[in-house]
């Protein structure tokens with residue numbers, strides 16, 4: 001905090017406290033004062049204000065609050081003054097986090113020896129995994145892991161990077177980044193159109209036959225390396241299967257043909273963050289178990 005604000009807080013609080021003390025001093029009335037019983041002259045609607053001393057208990061409460069305020073400023077940090085307690089919110093958080101970890105840390109650790117495949121058989125492990133998922137993953141993958149445009153559905157049979165426990169855990173630990181190149185410059189709009197019709201044809205959608213024929217030639221040259229000769233995909237690269245009619249990039253309100261064209265024209269780079277350092281090994285293990293249990 002700058003020294004200006006530091007002084008500002010001290011001076012303002014000081015003036016305020018002195019003002020309160022002054023107010024009490026100048027308006028004090030002792031029992032036995034000769035003015036007792038007089039009115040102040042204020043009168044409204046036949047109600048008159050008497051000039052009586054404050055009740056003792058009330059006045060004492062007032063003194064206590066002043067003493068409290070001064071004590072508070074000495075005990076707690078104000079501006080650059082650390083206070084005799086040396087309290088800071090960061091320290092408090094640290095202490096609470098340490099206590100939390102001591103209490104719950106082993107709840108996560110307890111399951112580290114259970115294989116990912118078997119975590120779903122333990123109700124507690126599954127519940128914790130699900131909670132971790134809702135808190136960390138649902139933003140992108142959806143509350144029920146059903147996915148959305150650009151974010152894979154984790155409850156279906158279609159896996160970009162494989163559905164084995166190890167593969168799922170690897171996806172979560174280290175993140176993933178699928179790299180689909182852009183073909184606009186190489187193929188031109190006509191080439192992209194043609195190969196789009198071919199992709200529509202191998203995925204069981206309506207297509208234009210003459211175009212698809214041309215597209216197949218392009219596909220066999222440009223796309224097989226990643227998507228495979230039959231369009232079955234490649235989990236080593238995260239290249240999706242193009243034959244099962246399950247799409248990563250398919251806006252509900254848009255024709256599929258246009259989604260595929262956009263993908264092939266401009267390329268894609270879906271980015272799954274790495275969680276190893278954020279969640280730690282034991283939580284990645286538990287959330288892997290939950291994702292594994294969603295496999296269909």
Ligand code: HEC
Nearest residue numbers: 136137140152159160161162171176177178238270271272
């Ligand atoms: C910022 C958005 C985002 C968050 C948060 C996120 N993911 Fe992902 N995730 C993605 C994207 C995008 C992909 C697809 C990557 C690609 O296209 O190559 C993905 C892929 C995956 C895959 C691989 C799916 C497959 O088909 O092989 C798994 C498993 C996964 N995520 C699990 C998780 C879990 C568990 C969490 C929470 C700990 C999580 N994700 C959080 C965006 C996210």
Ligand code: HEC
Nearest residue numbers: 178179180222223226238239240247248249263268269270
């Ligand atoms: C270098 C490897 C590579 C090549 C070559 C490649 N792709 Fe891809 N393709 C990918 C990857 C990886 C993805 C997934 C992108 C992501 O995860 O964001 C993808 C995604 C796609 C998708 C979107 C699938 C969906 O589920 O929405 C289509 C369609 C596609 N590619 C078609 C093609 C066509 C057609 C060609 C040839 C002209 C081609 N790809 C060439 C790697 C490749």
